[in-house]
Amino acid sequence: MRHLRSLTVVTVLAVAFASILIVSPPAAATQNRPTWTQGDFWVYTRTQGSATSTIRVDVHERSTLTFALGSYSVWHITTTTTPSGGSATVQDSWVQDSNLGTAQTNITFLGSTITVKYDPPLAEAVFPLAVNAQWSLSTTVRFSNSTFTLPFAYGATVIAENTTTVAAGSFSVAVIQRTSSGGGHDRDHYSEGAGNHVRRESYDANGNRVSDQQLTSYRYQSSTLGLLLIGIGIAVVAVIAIAVLVTLRRRRARGPPQAPPPVPPPPP
Numbered sequence: 456m457r458h459l460r461s462l463t464v465v466t467v468l469a470v471a472f473a474s475i476l477i478v479s480p481p482a483a484a485t486q487n488r489p490t491w492t493q494g495d496f497w498v499y500t501r502t503q504g505s506a507t508s509t510i511r512v513d514v515h516e517r518s519t520l521t522f523a524l525g526s527y528s529v530w531h532i533t534t535t536t537t538p539s540g541g542s543a544t545v546q547d548s549w550v551q552d553s554n555l556g557t558a559q560t561n562i563t564f565l566g567s568t569i570t571v572k573y574d575p576p577l578a579e580a581v582f583p584l585a586v587n588a589q590w591s592l593s594t595t596v597r598f599s600n601s602t603f604t605l606p607f608a609y610g611a612t613v614i615a616e617n618t619t620t621v622a623a624g625s626f627s628v629a630v631i632q633r634t635s636s637g638g639g640h641d642r643d644h645y646s647e648g649a650g651n652h653v654r655r656e657s658y659d660a661n662g663n664r665v666s667d668q669q670l671t672s673y674r675y676q677s678s679t680l681g682l683l684l685i686g687i688g689i690a691v692v693a694v695i696a697i698a699v700l701v702t703l704r705r706r707r708a709r710g711p712p713q714a715p716p717p718v719p720p721p722p723p
Contacts, residue, residue: 485616486629488582489650491530491552492676493517497651500622503666508538510668512651520549520558522574524595527551527558529576555579555651570599577609580645584629588613609633619644619654623670626653639665650675 556576591610611633626646638660
C-alpha cells in the first residue's frame with residue numbers, strides 16, 4: 456500500500472509540474488541565446504509620435520559569409536515595414552543568432568542598393584544576459600563598391616530582468632540599454648522564450664520616449680519544441696508510474712503465494 460501511495464503522488468506531481476511549466480508565464484531569470492529555425496517570424500507594431508507601422512521579421516535560409524576578419528554563420532533575414540496607409544518596404548539582412556549580430560545588410564539609397572558589411576558582426580547582445588552585464592565591442596564597417604572603411608565602437612548594459620507584457624503575451628526579459636545619437640538611449644526587452652526582443656523603446660536626451668515597438672505575434676519553433684519535450688518527458692514518467700501501479704494491484708489481487716502442502720511423515 457505504501458508503494459501505491461508513493462507512485463500515485465509521483466504521478467500527480469509530475470502532471471502538475473508539467474501544467475505549471477506549460478501554462479504559467481516564466482519568471483524573470485538569466486536569458487540565453489536564441490536558436491532560430493527557418494520559418495521563424497516576429498510581427499511588431501511600432502509607434503513613433505502619431506505615426507504607426509507594422510514590422511515583420513522573417514527567418515529564411517542559413518549560409519556562411521566570409522569577410523576579411525573571419526567567416527560567420529548567419530541567417531538571411533527579411534524585415535518588412537508597412538507604415539499605416541503606406542506601401543511596404545523590405546530590407547535584407549544576414550544575422551547571427553548567437554549574438555543577434557548583423558553581418559551584412561542591404562540599404563536602398565537614392566534608388567540604388569548599397570551593401571553594408573560589419574566585420575565582425577554588429578552584436579546586439581553578449582549571452583547569457585543578467586543584470587549588470589555589460590560589454591564594449593568594436594567592428595569595421597565596409598561598403599560595397601568602395602574601399603572606404605569605418606571603425607565603430609559600441610557597448611551596452613543589462614539594466615533589469617523583469618516580465619514584459621505585450622499583445623503577444625507576457626515574457627521574462629532582460630532589458631538591454633545602449634546609448635543612441637543625440638544623447639538619448641534605446642532599450643531592448645530580449646526574451647529567450649520568444650527568441651528575439653519583445654519590446655524596443657527609444658528615448659531622447661530628456662528621457663522622453665519617442666518610439667515604442669511591441670511584439671504582437673510570433674512563431675519561434677525552438678520554444679515550441681522545448682515545451683513539447685517537457686510534455687513528452689512528463690508523459691513518459693506518468694506512463695511508467697501507472698504501469699507499475701497496475702502491476703502492483705494485480706499482484707495484490709492474486710494474494711500471497713500458497714504455502715506448499717505438508718510433507719507426510721516417513722513410514723514406520
